[in-house]
Every structure is written in C-alpha cells, then in structure tokens.
Amino acid sequence: MASSTQNDTPFNKFIDVQKALKGVTYPADKQTLLEAAKSNGADDEALKQLEGLADGEYGSPAEVSKGVGNE
Numbered sequence: 299m300a301s302s303t304q305n306d307t308p309f310n311k312f313i314d315v316q317k318a319l320k321g322v323t324y325p326a327d328k329q330t331l332l333e334a335a336k337s338n339g340a341d342d343e344a345l346k347q348l349e350g351l352a353d354g355e356y357g358s359p360a361e362v363s364k365g366v367g368n369e
Contacts, residue, residue, distance in 0.1 A: 311347060312363055318344040325357045 318340035319331060326334075328351050335348055347366040356362045 311343065311366070314341060314344040315347050315362065315366055316359055318348070319359065319362065322359075324359070325355045327355050328353050331356065331362065 318335035351365045
C-alpha cells in the first residue's frame with residue numbers, strides 16, 4: 299500500500315490508518331485492528347500507530363483515530 303506519510307502530518311497519518319482498516323466491522327479490539335491492517339497491506343507507519351493503541355475495544359473509526367492521537 300502506498301503511504302501518504304511522506305510529509306509526516308497528522309492528517310496523512312489519519313488517512314493511512316483509516317485505509318489500513320478498510321472493511322473492519324466495529325466494535326473491534328486492538329488485535330482485530332492489527333490483523334485487518336496487515337491483511338490490507340498497511341505500511342510500517344500505520345502499523346506503528348495501531349500498535350501504539352491501548353488494549354481494548356474500539357467502537358468506531360473515530361475512536362481509533364482518537365486512540366492514535368489523530369482527532
């Protein structure tokens with residue numbers, strides 16, 4: 299998957315994380331999110347952002363974004 303994080307802006311990171319989570323059914327736990335991202339071919343930066351999430355369940359893409367600091 300092509301990365302749009304070359305400029306390393308929060309907006310671009312948000313886009314990459316959300317692209318990586320395409321097809322996820324919410325609520326979803328951290329492990330499910332990581333597995334989906336890997337399956338979708340997420341780049342290293344998106345995976346790093348998701349790995350930094352607190353363990354727990356996320357009810358929406360917005361909750362994931364808040365968890366990775368991309369409100």
